[in-house]
Amino acid sequence: MKPKSIVLGCTGQDGSYLCKSLLGQGFEVFGTSTKKKPNLERLSTLGIAERLQIINCDLENLDQTKNIINRLKPIEIYNLSAQSSVGKSFKKPVETHKSIVNSTLNILEACREINFKGNVFFAGSSEIFGSTNTPATLNSVIDLRSPYATAKYQSFLLSKLYREIYQINCVTGILFNHESPLRNNEFIIKKVINTAIKIKNKTAKELIVGNISVIRDWGYAEEYVEAMQLINRSQIKKDYIICTGKSYRLQDIIAMIFDKLGLNWKDHVKISKDLFRQSEIVSSQGNPQAINNDLGWSAKTDVKQLIDILINHELQQYERS
Numbered sequence: 208m209k210p211k212s213i214v215l216g217c218t219g220q221d222g223s224y225l226c227k228s229l230l231g232q233g234f235e236v237f238g239t240s241t242k243k244k245p246n247l248e249r250l251s252t253l254g255i256a257e258r259l260q261i262i263n264c265d266l267e268n269l270d271q272t273k274n275i276i277n278r279l280k281p282i283e284i285y286n287l288s289a290q291s292s293v294g295k296s297f298k299k300p301v302e303t304h305k306s307i308v309n310s311t312l313n314i315l316e317a318c319r320e321i322n323f324k325g326n327v328f329f330a331g332s333s334e335i336f337g338s339t340n341t342p343a344t345l346n347s348v349i350d351l352r353s354p355y356a357t358a359k360y361q362s363f364l365l366s367k368l369y370r371e372i373y374q375i376n377c378v379t380g381i382l383f384n385h386e387s388p389l390r391n392n393e394f395i396i397k398k399v400i401n402t403a404i405k406i407k408n409k410t411a412k413e414l415i416v417g418n419i420s421v422i423r424d425w426g427y428a429e430e431y432v433e434a435m436q437l438i439n440r441s442q443i444k445k446d447y448i449i450c451t452g453k454s455y456r457l458q459d460i461i462a463m464i465f466d467k468l469g470l471n472w473k474d475h476v477k478i479s480k481d482l483f484r485q486s487e488i489v490s491s492q493g494n495p496q497a498i499n500n501d502l503g504w505s506a507k508t509d510v511k512q513l514i515d516i517l518i519n520h521e522l523q524q525y526e527r528s
Contacts, residue, residue: 209235211281215266215314216240216288217259220389221330223249225285225432230258237279239264239288249389266310273317283439284327286314289358292393293334296355297485307358308365315369315377324376328439329366331381332359333424333450333491342454342494345381345446352486363446370444380438383450383493386513387428388520395457396425396514399464400521406475407468408525413475417482419458422490426451427508427516437502450493451506463514 212229216222217238229236236259238250243263250256266272266288276284289306290296296303311329318327336343337350351357362379369375390397395416405411426449434449465472499505508516
């Protein structure tokens, strides 16, 4: 009999890559979605939409969550669901809180009530550290600058509490920025690439962006889901930071993208103060030493390789359209 895994939020960027990885390892994979007709585009792109079973589940409903875990009896659960946009969290803080905190609490409480002995992974966020003067570790100062960050930190604390008090095998991987061809179009690197391609093809004239001085640690999502599994399966039940350990200014990323397309970014980029984020995080840098030392994981794809992957994919998409 195949081992079972549940991926909560299976249709997103990370969920889709995780499902592909688990299926490749011989798992029977069950995904969940809050929508009765979920968007299977990413799963179809990876060629796995027909290979997993997707169940409608409202994670804000404890009984529903408990019944699914109890019925399927997986050995692993991954919670990658919930509202994932920092910008949207300023506009819809209540929705953000419910989708992240309530879902986390229901999953943990469901596991406690049915005495679940498997492993549970929660996707955390580097947003909890705010601006970092030095690469963040688990001992770094918490600096919450958005409703999204606040909700993610509460989720992190709940997981830690249930692990220590109730002995639930739950862990959090604190994820720094990570991209892939499956990323939504509103995320900045995808936006830059798509607009730069249009400018090259003379179907757009300029790229309008916000603060390009921000510094971020960008990694490759397909690699990050491998780190999630290592953390979840480790005998060391502790939380880890998932990042590359290398950070770049957004301006430098924009310059790389335009240069690879034979363009000078300064000729086409316009800065708009209207796009500056409230409580902007100036610098977000992570330290991956702990996960490297304990679990042997490190990012293999550097930012230049990542940009090549993303540009090649978007060029193919543009040509098809």
